[in-house]
Amino acid sequence: MLDVAQIRRDFPVLERTVNGRRLVYLDNGATTQKPRQVIEALTRFYSLHNANIHRGIHTLAEEATALYEDVRAKVAAFINAPHASEVVFTRNTTEAINLVAAAWGRKFLRPGDEIVITLMEHHSNIVPWQLVAAATGARLRAIPFLPDGTLDLDAARALIGSGRVRLVAVVHMSNVLGTINPVAELAEMAHAAGAVLLVDGAQSVPHLPVDVQALGADFLAFSAHKMLGPTGVGVLWARRALLEAMDPYQGGGSMIGTVAIEGSTWAEVPQKFEAGTPNIADVVAFGAALDYLRELGMDAVRAHEIALTRYALDALRALPEVRVVGPSEATARGGIIAFSYADLHPHDVSQVLDRYGVAVRAGHHCTQPLHRALNLEVAATTRASFYIYNDRDDVDALVEALQATGRFFGIPAAARAQAGT
Amino acid sequence: MVSRPEPELDDIYREIILDHYRRPRNRGLLPDATVTAEGVNPICGDQLKLTLKLDGDRIAAVGFKGSGCAISQSSASLMTEAIRQRTLTDAERLKRAFEAMMVEGAAPVAELGDLEALQGVSKLPARVKCALLAWKVLGEALKERQGTAAAVTTEE
Numbered sequence: 083m084l085d086v087a088q089i090r091r092d093f094p095v096l097e098r099t100v101n102g103r104r105l106v107y108l109d110n111g112a113t114t115q116k117p118r119q120v121i122e123a124l125t126r127f128y129s130l131h132n133a134n135i136h137r138g139i140h141t142l143a144e145e146a147t148a149l150y151e152d153v154r155a156k157v158a159a160f161i162n163a164p165h166a167s168e169v170v171f172t173r174n175t176t177e178a179i180n181l182v183a184a185a186w187g188r189k190f191l192r193p194g195d196e197i198v199i200t201l202m203e204h205h206s207n208i209v210p211w212q213l214v215a216a217a218t219g220a221r222l223r224a225i226p227f228l229p230d231g232t233l234d235l236d237a238a239r240a241l242i243g244s245g246r247v248r249l250v251a252v253v254h255m256s257n258v259l260g261t262i263n264p265v266a267e268l269a270e271m272a273h274a275a276g277a278v279l280l281v282d283g284a285q286s287v288p289h290l291p292v293d294v295q296a297l298g299a300d301f302l303a304f305s306a307h308k309m310l311g312p313t314g315v316g317v318l319w320a321r322r323a324l325l326e327a328m329d330p331y332q333g334g335g336s337m338i339g340t341v342a343i344e345g346s347t348w349a350e351v352p353q354k355f356e357a358g359t360p361n362i363a364d365v366v367a368f369g370a371a372l373d374y375l376r377e378l379g380m381d382a383v384r385a386h387e388i389a390l391t392r393y394a395l396d397a398l399r400a401l402p403e404v405r406v407v408g409p410s411e412a413t414a415r416g417g418i419i420a421f422s423y424a425d426l427h428p429h430d431v432s433q434v435l436d437r438y439g440v441a442v443r444a445g446h447h448c449t450q451p452l453h454r455a456l457n458l459e460v461a462a463t464t465r466a467s468f469y470i471y472n473d474r475d476d477v478d479a480l481v482e483a484l485q486a487t488g489r490f491f492g493i494p495a496a497a498r499a500q501a502g503t
Numbered sequence: 504m505v506s507r508p509e510p511e512l513d514d515i516y517r518e519i520i521l522d523h524y525r526r527p528r529n530r531g532l533l534p535d536a537t538v539t540a541e542g543v544n545p546i547c548g549d550q551l552k553l554t555l556k557l558d559g560d561r562i563a564a565v566g567f568k569g570s571g572c573a574i575s576q577s578s579a580s581l582m583t584e585a586i587r588q589r590t591l592t593d594a595e596r597l598k599r600a601f602e603a604m605m606v607e608g609a610a611p612v613a614e615l616g617d618l619e620a621l622q623g624v625s626k627l628p629a630r631v632k633c634a635l636l637a638w639k640v641l642g643e644a645l646k647e648r649q650g651t652a653a654a655v656t657t658e659e
Contacts, residue, residue: 427572
């Protein structure tokens with residue numbers, strides 16, 4: 083198990099107060115806090131090694147290039163990718179998915195081809211496919227989910243087996259339901275149908291051991307900032323043969339072989355997909371985040387979150403008029419708990435929680451189709467999401483603040499609970 | 504449990520706001536409306552439909568229907584009370600005064616009356632749009648009314 087007290091000492095922001103209270107940061111699905119190791123790596127890079135990469139023949143340029151490329155190798159090891167050259171740095175998960183939609187989709191999709199996603203996708207795994215479908219004449223279809231928040235695998239089999247599917251794009255861990263989808267099974271279905279599988283790992287890679295070879299994925303996209311790293315760095319991993327077959331995404335410096343006015347040739351992968359000066363310093367600092375997680379061990383991170391999620395699910399379900407969405411078993415989901423509270427709007431709930439120092443997310447969490455399918459009174463939820471520095475005290479603070487919210491807005495059950503038991 | 508002081512919520516959710524949230528005034532659409540307008544806040548999903556019954560230049564009756572947070576719904580309820588039985592010119596002036604208080608941080612003018620209760624929300628950039636939704640929809644209604652009037656004038 084994780085030593086949460088020890089971990090918390092590495093996160094300077096956790097020492098601050100919000101509205102006179104201890105900060106209870108439960109918005110990790112949106113972005114995580116940064117340990118001092120990551121903050122120091124960032125300032126160390128700018129203080130000692132700053133230079134552009136892959137061009138200068140001088141000491142700083144060589145150091146900067148080595149630091150940057152070293153992180154590519156760390157990323158590959160973290161997700162058990164066969165080659166570091168299969169790791170492309172992007173701005174974020176969204177850009178990684180857009181890269182595939184543009185560079186793979188526009189080249190290989192034909193009119194009548196089908197792209198299959200799920201109804202629990204983040205908008206970033208919906209809209210890029212709509213754009214590429216409109217440009218190529220392909221059709222977008224979505225696998226629904228069952229009332230328990232798990233994917234409808236019968237529907238998945240039927241949709242993926244239509245004979246026209248070229249690409250399946252699924253979220254590994256839902257950012258609302260917390261559902262962990264059976265990616266290996268979906269990969270088998272996709273490959274049997276002659277399609278490739280893209281996995282949106284924005285929520286899974288930070289919280290679970292993820293092995294791209296074991297999953298059978300063809301593409302994996304995720305973001306550094308949701309796993310202790312800086313904002314502005316995303317990762318696209320793809321099988322090397324796919325990267326080589328794809329067109330470039332953006333044209334410019336660094337991505338070329340030779341350039342002539344009559345035409346140009348492309349650099350080898352991954353440079354072919356990294357046009358222009360990349361976000362060097364933040365990639366280097368991301369390396370410190372990967373080191374931090376590797377030292378904790380992703381199995382230990384997962385075990386910590388299962389235990390905390392189980393505790394939180396029990397505590398939240400005990401509150402009258404709280405309705406948690408998603409799978410009921412902590413082992414079937416990540417440390418993400420979205421819920422509705424009586425008929426209160428999530429913005430009012432999170433506003434009151436903030437006054438108690440509790441930071442949560444409120445709204446549709448960029449998943450409007452998912453929220454529509456949930457059929458809630460208000461098409462929005464309040465979401466608490468955990469990470470390595472959260473503990474039972476944080477869950478207790480959330481529950482206490484929710485009870486206060488209920489009393490404040492005059493929810494009868496909350497008032498009764500206060501007067502009676 | 505250690506007893507701690509309750510955090511200050513009254514500056515955002517003043518009693519009058521909670522009252523209008525729990526018991527909205529002028530709720531329900533007018534069957535004989537002269538002007539209808541609606542709007543949404545795409546980020547939070549708040550939605551509002553507004554109906555006005557005009558008697559010449561005067562707002563004789565007003566009704567609204569909507570869903571959303573306490574701020575957006577109480578703001579709508581307070582607005583309907585403020586513009587009922589007022590002229591369109593008065594409504595336009597109230598709208599400007601309300602927006603000045605919420606967006607520019609202007610001190611509330613006396614004419615705003617109970618609407619002054621929403622001033623605390625002006626300090627929360629993420630929530631200002633909630634309070635403004637009803638007024639944005641009113642603006643649409645006023646524009647539509649002018650459009651109709653202009654069209655009628657052109658025909659004459």
